[in-house]
Amino acid sequence: MGSIQALRGTRDILPEEVFYWQHLEAVARELLQRSAYQEIRTPLFEQTDLFERGIGEATDVVGKEMYSFEDRGGRSLTLRPEGTAGVVRAYVEHGLHAQGGVQRLWYLGPMFRYERPQAGRQRQFHQLGVEVLGSRDPRADVEVIALFADFLMKLGLSELSLELNSVGNLEDRQRYRSALVEYFTPYQAELDADSQERLGRNPLRILDSKDPRTQAIAKDAPSILDYLGPDSKAHFDQVCSLLTNLGIPYRLDPSLVRGLDYYTHTAFEFKSGSLGAQSAVGGGGRYDGLVSELGGPDTAAVGWAIGLERLVILLQAVQPLAAPAVNLYIVSRGPIAEAKALKLARDLRKQGFAVELDLSGSAFGKQFKRADRSGAVAALILGDEEAQSGTVQLKWLASGEQQTLPQAQLLADAQRLFGKE
């Protein structure tokens, strides 16, 4: 075809699907509002530097997945690959920390990553995220996780599993890292190629390799949880017991490592088995170092992000939703009737009804087919006879019953006839 198509990794959300998005957004807004979170909207592009410093130059996201380009002024810009860096930038830039106390923020919008598209993965995708800034309290970690769980439950997706880990602080991780290198080095030759390369660069990542031989070796590797310092351990134990307290089930997964450098302490993911190769619907954790890294005061923070395309995939599987149907469908034929139908539609809409007017002018038979498909409770029929007599024929689509009445009376009685309960 010579026509222009959407770019690879991007797609149109058509009306039949958009209803799922609206539903999910409505549920999220309501829940977040009730939990005292405030929406923040940050730009879709930022200075490239923000992501390099925030996410970490060694990460794959920064190293090979960013949409970076120079603008006409020669500045290096990047389409945001995730939401946290921008939110923290805004937090610092506008001195939100100076308002004191804890800031609870949420955002929703498109993110961009240059990757090969796959089930549940696109180049432009959408995330819903929350960030709690200014609290070191383990209750903040748990509040945020509980919020995620509640959101899933409200969507009817309570079968997702929560995986939990702590990656400790910088010192904990350094000690753990050397322990891992020490453990894996003797096996080096047996590891898969990727993992061999990761041994020097990022040994933590070896743990979640999918290669069976590597997995077998990694099974007996030391656990990060044994390398947490006393403070880290106390924090994590608190998080675990508070979750248990709330009755939120979780599974400890010492191999859970998050891909962005800014994470510290608590790390978690909600997983599903029905997303093809992708299992994470959303994930997050603590990032106590990021605010200061980006030039703000030392500020502890926790948050998460959910991949909305993935959520929509799951949502479509559990609850089929249809776009709201119209209440009334108006069918007309002949110039006078058509003009009256147009006015009738407008008058009924003023009364609050959802009215669809057939614009085709085709045979009544075809117009009725469309009336059925519209989901309306009744069709209003205006033909030559009705046009002349000033009446309208009313047909209940479910029963097929018909009645004729004057147009003025229909308008006067509309609330009673089609009353919205």
Add this chain to the structure above:
RNA sequence: GCGAGCGUAGCCAAGUGGUUAAGGCAGUGGAUUGUGGUUCCACCAUUCGGGGGUUCGAUUCCCCUCGUUCGCCCCA
């Protein structure tokens, strides 16, 4: 970036090395129909994702390319 499968109309889909590429749904136009949704007729792919090659001839065989799907990597 790497690997595998798949590209015939808006959707589903048959098909063949040889003058006009089945069919269904949807759509468009018209006729018919007043217990108005029926029925009928016509239209709806100068072309089989695109380009090149082999051949007298290719949608069919070969190569390249693009797209798509799935997987690896990575992530949400």
